[in-house]
Amino acid sequence: MVEQSIWMQKVEADPGHSQWYIERFRSLARAGEDLVGEARLVDAMVPRGARILDAGCGPGRVGGYLAEAGHTVVGVDVDPALIAAAEQDHPGPRWLVGDLAELDLPSRGIPEPFDIIVSAGNVMTFLAPSTRVRVLSRLRAHLDDDGRAVIGFGSGRDYEFGQFFDDAAQAGFTPDLLLSTWDLRPFTENSDFLVASLRPSPQGL
Structure with missing residues (x-):
């Protein structure tokens, strides 16, 4: 049995947590904040009309923008409330409730592979630690051999960057480009945020 994610543990402890998160981003959007x-x-990394998987899509701000830009987007999140908000606020992509540790989109009628996979919003730190390698392996299985997975999360969230690199290697990825922000600042040993562009390892898994 797959261990429950840290996110869903938070939701069980506080049933209002999901709605708070949804309203937080709706409020920021109304205030004109840059949320994309x-x-x-990600849009700059692929040609128009790319197939994109938004892994841990939340209420849809990333996948919604990418769909409007002309890409074919599938978003997956474990929280049904977030998926419902994505469907309401960002129609266009296909939004699905699902656990990334058990990701199997072909069984749900969605062909693979994807040209790029994005996982923003600290998704990796909300996974159950025992499922991290499994999630990365499932992402690798859904990615084109020439594709990239772009994963971003902050430090101080019980997932050391070094451990992430080890987990990614175990799952069949190799680093392609490492940044400390989504606006292309270089990653250094002192960075408190990581944006990792990963390519499938030559040997794969």
């Missing part, structure tokens, strides 16, 4: 920096980077 991650999506702009």
Whole structure:
């Protein structure tokens, strides 16, 4: 049995947590805040009309922008409330409730592979630690051999960057480009945020 994600543990402890998160981003959007920096980077990495998987899509801000830019987007999140908000606020992509540790989109009628996979919003730190390698392996299985996975999360969230690199290697990825922000600042040993563009390892898994 797959261990429950840290996110869903939070939801069980506080049933209002998901709605708070949804309303937080709706409020920021109404205030005119820039909420699509991650999506702009991903958009620049692929040709128009790319197939994109938004892994841990939340209420849809990243995948929604990418769909409007002309890409075919599938978003997956474990929280049904977030998926419902994505469907309401960002129609266009296909939004699905699902656990990334058990990701199997072909079984749900969605062909693979994807040209790029994006996982923004600290998704990796909300996974159950025992599922991290499994999630990365499932992402690798859904990615084209020439594709890239772009994953961003902050430090101080019980997932050291070094451990992430080890987990990614175990899952069949190799680093392609490492940044400390979504606006292309270089990653250094002192960075408190990581944006990792990963390519499938030559040997794969």
